Amino acid sequence: MRNRQLLSTLALLGLAVSVGQQPITALAEEASNATKETTSETSAAAETIESTTEATTETTSESASVTESSEETAATEEEIIIDEPEDTSGQLTHTHPFPLEEFSMQGAAYQARGVNTQQAFINQVASHAKTVAQANDLYASVMIAQAIVESGWGQSTLSQAPNYNLFGIKGSYNGQSVTMKTQEYIDGKWVTVNAKFRKYPSFSESFQDNAYVLKTTSFQPGVYYYSGAWKSNTKSYKDATAWLTGRYATAPNYGTILNDVIETYNLTQYDTAGGNNGGGNNGGGNTPKPIEKTAMHRLYNPNSSEHFYTANAGEKDNLVKTGWKYEGVAWQAPKSGSPVYRLYNPNAGDHHYTLNAAEKNMLVDKGWKYEGISWYSGGEVDLLRLYNPNAKAGSHHYTANVGEKDNLVKAGWKYEGFAWNGH
Incomplete structure (x- = not known):
């Protein structure tokens, strides 16, 4: 019997809001620094192949070959499926439903989507991103790029109806969640985990919730984990993507991937108040109506x-x-x-x-x-x-x-x- 202890890699993104006589703030609470541990045991029964004294040399050789092949397969293809524990503390974690290592501007994920289909997805989410980004001191260009990369142009099951989770945020949203299998790197190996993901009514709530994470995640009072991605703390979207690298995603090329998407599709147009909102213009010759x-x-x-x-x-x-x-x-x-x-x-x-x-x-x-x-x-x-x-x-x-x-x-x-x- 071999024992394996699986150490949870969940990132701490906890929030809490006090109600009552204590000072109240919706965006600055200390997250718990306690990590969760999950332990699972697996066992593999040893197989013994016996050869009789009457067996031929050829049969003995074949049996040994089969045994060696079976042991090698068990060592390299073992899959452990566990149920991820309920996160009763309300902590948030991200996972990437679409493998980041497969996403590049020249790779299969890019080539699988036609240019018109790609622009259609951008048009579908751009208005949500622009509204939410302007309200939360964030870059709409970065949010759109993240939605593209995290969901594989909206092709991941998690991002599609009826889930609408574009950013792979775990947990539940207004009591709604969906359980899906995902890969977690635990104890030196990839393990299949049944994880609980947030389920949203539409893309709008998915963007709002992701902005809430980026604006409120804090591990000590007054210090916000993603503050380096806020517009007010950066000179350009590249500062924001650099800050997200190693925090939002551990992949060292995460910022480079986001920058490539932003530049290829001119997503910075959505970062300004007058930028394209996914629709047309007023024809260029009409006098705008006075604002009430x-x-x-x-x-x-x-x-x-x-x-x-x-x-x-x-x-x-x-x-x-x-x-x-x-x-x-x-x-x-x-x-x-x-x-x-x-x-x-x-x-x-x-x-x-x-x-x-x-x-x-x-x-x-x-x-x-x-x-x-x-x-x-x-x-x-x-x-x-x-x-x-x-x-x-x-x-x-x-x-x-x-x-x-x-x-x-x-x-x-x-x-x-x-x-x-x-x-």
Whole structure:
């Protein structure tokens, strides 16, 4: 009997959100550093081939040859299939349903897809990538390239309906998952694992969830594992792909592969506000319609130190009557675009606003009350998001004023990057 101990290689990407009297932040919690271990035993029964004294020399030789061949096959082709343990801590891991070593701009994965089919896939996902990337300070070009590489141009079973998992994220999404076999390199050998993968309603949620991982993964307070891939921390998409190499994927050529895809298909066009969104233009000769805007009112509660934002003038007036201080119009919001969600924590009396549907859903699961769409994101002005680790209420603040942001950082606030756009 031979014992083999299989050491789990799952990466730690844990998140948690506190609800109650503790300081609350949806994007900065310490992940557990505990690793999981899975042990499996396999055994191989030894076969004994006996030759009688009457057997010919030829028969004995053939029997020995068969025995040697069987032992060699058992040693080289042994497959162990185990069920991956349930991840009760909520940690996230990536795996690559499409083998990265088979993906290159000259390889089989590239040649198997016609140029028109490749562009059709890009058109299918580009609008999702652009919306999510702009809302999360990420490169749409990198997200599209990752979706192409991780799913093999949308050909992996995991990426297709009804799963829509383009990035190979394990676990469950809103309680939905699908179990599939995948290869894990464990104890010096490739082992087939029955792994549980997230199942999404559409590509949109797959992009949102992947952005959530890239923006919130943290192993110590205030330090984000993928921060080197954020737009605000890089000079170009190449800095982002370099940062993802060795973190998002261990393959040393991961960044090179992504860069090749981005350059070949001109994916940087989706990184700008005016970039192609997968559709046509306005014909080039029409005068664009004026953008309808809504004033966003900013108020301050001197008792809780919370800032509050609303497009509703009546709500603003009522809050002023109850003692809130009106601080004027913070920015102008478009009347259509990407929705910004509003949530309320009944334990701390705190409001939170986010473009990220996955963050909204996670907070609701933690006990926050969803209060609907507050306003829409769009425009040339970046709203910035900060977090006060010492506050029990009003722990998040949003501003278009870079000077105000810098002063708050000097006072101990944590800058969390882009929040949404306005005018």
